[in-house]
Amino acid sequence: MFIRSERLFLRPGWPEDWAELHALIDDEQVVRNLTRAPWPYSPDDARAFAARPQVGRHPHFFITLPGPHGSRLVGSVGLTQDGDECLVGYWIAQAHWGRGYATEAVHSVLSLARTLGHDRIVAHRFADNPASGRVLEKVGFRPTGEIRIGRSAARREAVPTMIHAIDLAPPADSDGPEDGGFAPMRTLRAA
Incomplete structure (x- = not known):
């Protein structure tokens, strides 16, 4: 599966990517904000x-x-299952921070999530990572008010974790008036 956004191309990882991946993620400032790395x-x-x-x-x-x-x-972005929750996770290499790549990538994955049948996506972010909170807010996530104790393999300690969620609208039905008001489609069908 591949996704093309305005500036980015999202693709599966390939085994030969390991060296480039290692060069980017071998950075404590990146890894400390991830749960499993x-x-x-x-x-x-x-x-x-x-x-x-x-x-x-x-x-x-x-x-x-x-x-x-x-x-x-x-960087990397993806969906995972954690109990009953579908989670989104992402990271961007430090050399590329501040350019909107995380926002663009997460937005693209949310569009795919709708197509895959997900109706709610959850994101966990460490309380001391406000930049991740801004990414989530930009794509429509809202804080749930819940704070959990999370784990970071890199930090080797419990970390307060803020929970965010977004409810996804179902894909638009283009077979009738629910087609988003796109009148040219109704005109073509009527002809």
């Missing part, structure tokens, strides 16, 4: 992450930035 992040960790299989309704993607000499990796 250990610190230090080893080449074997990168190999395992790059080779992870896709899981049906919970795909994950490498975020790449296309350019004249190919695409370069800038």
Whole structure:
């Protein structure tokens, strides 16, 4: 599965991506905000992450930035199942922070989530990571008011975690007046 957004190309990871992945995520400032990534992040960790299989309704993607000499990796985004919740997770390499890539990638995955049949997506962010909260707010997530004690493999300690959620609208039905008011489609059907 692939997603093209305005500036980014989201694609599955391939085993040969491990070295580029390792170069980007081998950064304590990135890894400390992730739940499962250990610190230090080893080449074997990168190999395992790059080779992870896709899981049906919970795909994950490498975020790449296309350019004249190919695409370069800038981060990762994906959906996972945690009990009854569908979670979105993401990270962006520090060299690419502040450019809106996380917002654009999460927005793209939310559009796919609707198509995959998800009606609610949850995100967990560590309380000391307000930048992640801004990303979530920009794409429509709202804080639930719930604070949980989360785990970070890199920090090796419990961390207060803010819970955010978004309820997804079902895809628009283009077979009738619910087509979003796109009159040209009704005109074509009537002809």
